[in-house]
Amino acid sequence: MDVxxxxxxxxxxxxxxxxxxxxxxxxGAFEERLGALxxxxxxxxxxxxxxxxxxxxTGKAYExxxxxITNDGYRARRLAVVGLGSSGDFSVERARRAASAVGLHARQxxxxxxxxxxxxxxxxxxxxxxxxEGLTLAEFxxxxxxxxxxDTFAIQSLGVIVKxxxxxxxxxxxxxxxxxIGEWCNVARRLDNEPGNSLxxxxxxxxxxxxxxxxxxxxxxxxxxxxAKLGMGMLIGVAQGSHHPPRLVVIRYEPAGAPVSPVLGLxxxxxxxxxxxxxxxxxxxxxxxxxxxxxxxxxxxxMRAIAELGGPVRVIGVIPIAENMPGGGALxxxxxxxxxxxxxxxxxxxDAEGRLVxxxxxxxxxxxxxxxxxxIATLTGAxxxxxxxxTSGLFxxxxxxxxxxxxxxxRAGDRCWPLPMFPEYRxxxxxxxxxxxxxxxxxxxxITAALFLQEFTAGLPxxxxxxxxxxxxxxxxxFMPKGPTAAGIRTLVELAFTEFR
Numbered sequence: 001m002d003v004x005x006x007x008x009x010x011x012x013x014x015x016x017x018x019x020x021x022x023x024x025x026x027x028g029a030f031e032e033r034l035g036a037l038x039x040x041x042x043x044x045x046x047x048x049x050x051x052x053x054x055x056x057x058t059g060k061a062y063e064x065x066x067x068x069i070t071n072d073g074y075r076a077r078r079l080a081v082v083g084l085g086s087s088g089d090f091s092v093e094r095a096r097r098a099a100s101a102v103g104l105h106a107r108q109x110x111x112x113x114x115x116x117x118x119x120x121x122x123x124x125x126x127x128x129x130x131x132x133e134g135l136t137l138a139e140f141x142x143x144x145x146x147x148x149x150x151d152t153f154a155i156q157s158l159g160v161i162v163k164x165x166x167x168x169x170x171x172x173x174x175x176x177x178x179x180x181i182g183e184w185c186n187v188a189r190r191l192d193n194e195p196g197n198s199l200x201x202x203x204x205x206x207x208x209x210x211x212x213x214x215x216x217x218x219x220x221x222x223x224x225x226x227x228a229k230l231g232m233g234m235l236i237g238v239a240q241g242s243h244h245p246p247r248l249v250v251i252r253y254e255p256a257g258a259p260v261s262p263v264l265g266l267x268x269x270x271x272x273x274x275x276x277x278x279x280x281x282x283x284x285x286x287x288x289x290x291x292x293x294x295x296x297x298x299x300x301x302x303m304r305a306i307a308e309l310g311g312p313v314r315v316i317g318v319i320p321i322a323e324n325m326p327g328g329g330a331l332x333x334x335x336x337x338x339x340x341x342x343x344x345x346x347x348x349x350x351d352a353e354g355r356l357v358x359x360x361x362x363x364x365x366x367x368x369x370x371x372x373x374x375x376i377a378t379l380t381g382a383x384x385x386x387x388x389x390x391t392s393g394l395f396x397x398x399x400x401x402x403x404x405x406x407x408x409x410x411r412a413g414d415r416c417w418p419l420p421m422f423p424e425y426r427x428x429x430x431x432x433x434x435x436x437x438x439x440x441x442x443x444x445x446x447i448t449a450a451l452f453l454q455e456f457t458a459g460l461p462x463x464x465x466x467x468x469x470x471x472x473x474x475x476x477x478x479f480m481p482k483g484p485t486a487a488g489i490r491t492l493v494e495l496a497f498t499e500f501r
Contacts, residue, residue: 002191002211004183010132010175011159013115014168018074020161024114025069025076026102028095028122030087031059037081043071044079061085061094062101062478066109080105080114084122093413095122096130096137097479103138104479107155115159118171123162128171129178130413131160133490134479136182140189142483180308181493185486187211188301192291192471192484196273201239201321204272204293205247208300208319212251215307222248230364233338234345234356239322241277241330248361250368251303251317255310262500263314265370265460266303266492267361269354269377270296270321277324277350278332291484292354294471295377296321302492311496318365320357324350336434340364341456344434352439354379355449359456366458372500373462374405375453376488382445383419384469392416392470392487395450396463404500405463405491412490416465419447426451461500465491 013020029037034057040048047067051057057065063083069076082098084090099116106114116131135158143150162171191199191207199207209219224245227235232248239246249270271292275281281289296319303317331337335347337356341363345356354377365373383393394409394416396402402418409416428440428448436455440448450464470487473480 002187002207003214004187010136010179011115011157012168012172012175013159013161014165015163017076017117017161020115021075022113022115022157022159023076024078024080024106024111025074026080026082026114026116027119028084028098028117029059029081030084030090032087034059040079043069043074045070048081057081057083059083059085062098064102064105076115078111092126092130092411095127096134096413099131099134100138100479103135103155103158104481107138107153110153112155113157114155115161117161119163123164123167123171125170125174128160128162128174132175132178133182136179137185137480137486140186140481142193142481144190144193177309181305181490184301184305185489188294188297188486188489189484191297192294194290196290196323199272199290199293201242201244201247201272201323204270204296205249205321208249208251208296211300211304212317215304217303217307218252218254220250222250230340231338232340232360232364234340235320235322235360237331237335237337237347238324238353238356241327242323242325243327244272244323247321248364249317249319249321251300251319253303253307253311253315255312255314258312258314262371263316263369264496265365265368265373266299266315266317267358267365267373267375268295268297268299268317268319269293269358269375269379270319271354271357272321272323274324274351274353275326277330277353278326279350280326281351288472291472292378293321294467294484294487295375298376298486298489298492301486302489305489305493306496309493313496315496316365316368316370318361318368320361322353322357324353339456343436343455346431346434346437348437349439352449355452356438358453362453362456363458366460371460372401373457373460374465374492374495376465376467376492378468378471379466380446380449380468382442382449383466386419386446387417387469389469389474390415393446393466394418394463395421395447395466397421397454398461401461401500402463404498405495408494408498409491412494414488414491416491419450421447421451421454
């Protein structure tokens with residue numbers, strides 16, 4: 001069963017910094033406010049002053065300065081100052097990243113216990129939550145299959161310090177929320193990092209089900225026979241080239257006292273490995289296609305976090321799972337598939353498979369009572385061309401719902417940007433033989449993929465998050481190692497706690 005790697009309480013400590021029993025006391029500093037660090041001159045025997053004078057520490061974002069605390073009046077033995085950058089540019093996301101940068105550095109230095117001081121202006125609940133999330137995200141170990149050089153060191157104690165006792169109750173709730181979200185982000189990252197030979201379709205379905213059941217949610221796994229009975233020709237078509245059969249996992253979160261409506265439907269693409277099928281991908285970087293199920297992992301992790309945090313609305317998660325392989329029975333370019341909605345699709349490119357499985361899943365989420373739909377998927381390379389590796393693509397209708405999702409994502413720290421869905425783009429999806437084609441070609445590829453999905457939303461309020469560019473970090477950052485990022489999970493969790501129409 002998938003559980004958080006280092007499940008432990010996120011301590012919220014009150015009072016004077018001198019009394020905090022920790023190995024590493026962490027404080028933040030803004031570039032233009034380095035003078036505020038003078039109070040640490042005596043406890044560090046002048047090391048803070050020296051570091052500032054020599055520009056060893058300048059306060060730039062994520063810059064770190066470590067020094068011993070020599071004053072016996074402090075229980076902590078070391079001090080870490082993390083740069084917060086300019087106060088004018090400061091945000092909740094920067095607080096999260098700063099905490100993660102410190103956590104990663106502490107792991108590298110084999111520091112077992114650390115506590116982050118939440119001083120004004122970073123002592124508000126949203127900042128405390130972000131700090132707790134950042135410290136937790138730093139616990140993710142990307143080397144899960146290493147046997148010879150794996151670093152098995154784990155931080156034993158994480159805490160947030162709040163000096164004002166009046167803020168302690170709110171801080172505890174915020175830290176708990178951040179801890180839960182961070183832990184399930186890490187579980188999703190572990191799933192995203194699994195190779196395709198271990199995370200097969202059936203294994204993935206079982207692991208998703210275990211995650212949901214562990215949170216007290218109802219789960220149903222539909223096998224290939226049940227999927228075929230529902231008429232899900234697109235999901236069946238994508239899977240038919242693989243020895244591993246498709247699955248459809250349905251998770252229901254129905255809290256006591258929740259209103260009948262709204263019902264939030266979360267749909268995540270679960271392609272356990274994507275070769276491109278007959279329309280084979282280039283060999284370079286194909287190994288990355290093990291994370292083509294990041295959207296599905298995001299939905300499973302988000303729903304578990306929603307359940308643990310007591311989300312107030314009903315949520316249904318629908319996760320279509322398949323492997324896209326070029327076997328003897330594989331889907332061919334030119335084939336026509338009939339979707340569960342009855343619409344027919346001419347397949348021009350078998351590597352445009354994600355929208356096919358999502359189309360059947362979106363239809364099913366509507367059939368199961370969802371009133372609002374959000375899908376998340378590593379869907380198109382085109383979105384990376386448009387927005388790079390920093391921002392996810394956001395699409396949907398009506399505009400008010402899309403803007404609501406964008407605002408929620410911004411608060412949650414998941415950068416996304418809306419792209420247009422003008423009706424003229426639909427011309428690229430016309431087919432001579434069927435109701436539509438599965439790809440509109442390279443031009444506006446992310447937009448036409450979203451328009452394809454919209455055909456299966458039954459006119460419900462719907463948002464589509466294309467995380468193909470953001471689900472995986474190609475290089476390490478001070479606040480994140482190379483590998484899976486858990487993109488979109490915080491947004492999905494936050495949505496369940498907002499009012500939407």
